Amino acid sequence: MDFTICPRIEDFRLRIARFVEDEILPVEANRAAWDAHGNIADDWLDALRDKARGEGLWCLQLRPETGGQGLCKVGMSVCYEEMNRSIFGPVVFNSAAPDDGNMMVLEQAATDAQKARWLAPIAEGRARSAFAMTEPHPGGGSDPGMMLTTAKKQGDRYVIRGRKWFITGAGAADHFILLARTSDDPRRGLTAFLHHRDDPGWRIDRRIPVMGPEEHGGHCELVYGGLELPADRILLGEGLGLKLTQMRLGPARLTHCMRWLGLAKRCMEIAQEYAANRHGFGVRLSGRESVQIKLGDLAMGIEVGRLLVMKAAWALDRGSFARKEVSMAKIHVANLLHKAADVAIQINGARGYSQDTVLEWIYRYARQARLVDGADEVHQMVLNRHWVDEGRGFWAWEPGVE
Known part of the structure; x- marks a missing residue:
């Protein structure tokens, strides 16, 4: 099993990381840049989108002929996770739901005339x-x-x-x-x-x-x-509407997970930074075993989620619908995001409950993750059906060719 990524994807990841750090996080920290619904205001968004286009970081998920960079699902997993270090990241790169899933299914299912009328304006950022x-x-x-x-x-x-x-x-x-x-x-x-x-x-x-x-x-x-x-x-x-929903919802569920992993990592980042600097009763918070256990458990959960997402992305890239792989990733990462926000708020105390950080935003946002694109219980039933049909083969490795 090869867990390496190609140099091109790593280049995108590094450039996205720098863009988020230098361009998006300062805007996120400025409450004047937020709209009334907790998102980035359009004038601030337009300026950042122009910069992202100029740096070749626009619509990475679409084919070059559609205006994108032609990343595979594995490449998207790497880049989307990096984008969502900021709560405003995905929409800046035109990789946020629901446009993300809609563009991908239109690219796959629309006629040339339909692409020109319905897809191109979304891909160009002129329509939502x-x-x-x-x-x-x-x-x-x-x-x-x-x-x-x-x-x-x-x-x-x-x-x-x-x-x-x-x-x-x-x-x-x-x-x-x-x-x-x-x-x-x-x-x-x-x-x-x-x-x-x-x-x-x-x-x-x-x-x-x-x-x-x-x-x-x-x-x-x-x-x-x-x-x-x-x-x-x-x-x-x-x-063919049911077929179209299957074409759209499987990859869209997985792109949610890619983005949520980035938010979970951001929660850990905020928690660790505070724990390293906050003292109480003569001890730094990060030195307390209880805090170390919480953060260590989160780190493991995030890595498990990354492996589940990568396996599902790999399967999609190979032409599979990856139904059980996507369901496992969706359940795990949705619950992980909620847990990461909760733990980070607990470590930050009243600061985490306030709007001095984005933790309370992530916590409120995270609760929907267990409902959107299929509730936990629906995906658990899907997995049970696969297990009943496949038996011990549910856990089988796919043999390679010598």
């Missing part, structure tokens, strides 16, 4: 996007088969009616990928559509208040009351 799948009860959530939003064909157009909610980024999105039911076929009943925010027949009902900080555009509830779309707005093909 959203993925409209999740519905209120009793509609589809983790189980897309429960989807109630319908797209009825009338002549040469499709009329879409239904409701979506917790649609990340919708409040700021220009382009939407929308999942709707076109038939009752259990496997080919869903279809993905593309629509613009200016298309009539839909509206944002509300921006849902949430516990944590938000991506640009928040988490919104959408109402489709007769949105009419022509057939050229179908993405991948009629009845």
Whole structure:
């Protein structure tokens, strides 16, 4: 097993690390650069994005012909982890959800004409996007088969009616990928559509208040009351919506994990720095065995998460859907991020609970990690199904070729 990375990826990692240290962290430390929802304000973001473009650090995940650098999933794992040393890092490099996952699936599934209209503006940073799948009860959530939003064909157009909610980024999105039911076929009943925010027949009902900080555009509830779309707005093909969700959600779950590892490491960094300088009862905090045990355990958990993410990225690069590998990474890293923030706050005491550091931001953000893109329990059921089907083969190594 080769755990080395190629010189090109290491060069990107080093340049990203320097950019985050010199350019992004000073902006993060300036509360005047934050918007009302705990994200970087657009004017500050635009300036940093221009610098990232100028240094060749823009859209690393996309192919060169799309405007990116063509990094594989393993390379993305290395770079995304480094980007998210800052809470503002991924969005600066145009590698933040939901645009990240939307761009990758559009690059894979869209026609050339669709790429020019719907992908290029996102890749160039001129537009933002959203993925409209999740519905209120009793509609589809983790189980897309429960989807109630319908797209009825009338002549040469499709009329879409239904409701979506917790649609990340919708409040700021220009382009939407929308999942709707076109038939009752259990496997080919869903279809993905593309629509613009200016298309009539839909509206944002509300921006849902949430516990944590938000991506640009928040988490919104959408109402489709007769949105009419022509057939050229179908993405991948009629009845292939479930396939498209599989193409998008597996890699997107893993990119979440890549970024969360960077945040977990940042929590350790803040905790260690404080422990090394804070004294109490004649002893430096970092000299206390209880603190050493907490930080040592976190360091191990982060490394376990990195190995799980790397194995899943390696499998994706080899053409696998990597379902069980992605599920294991998603469960572990989501819980690890929450634990890292909690431990770091505990070590920092009242300082960690305050807004003097970003720990409270990360803590509020981390709680959603165990819910987004499939709750822990859903992924645990997925793993159990794999184990039942594979038996002892669940843990098998893939033999190489001599």
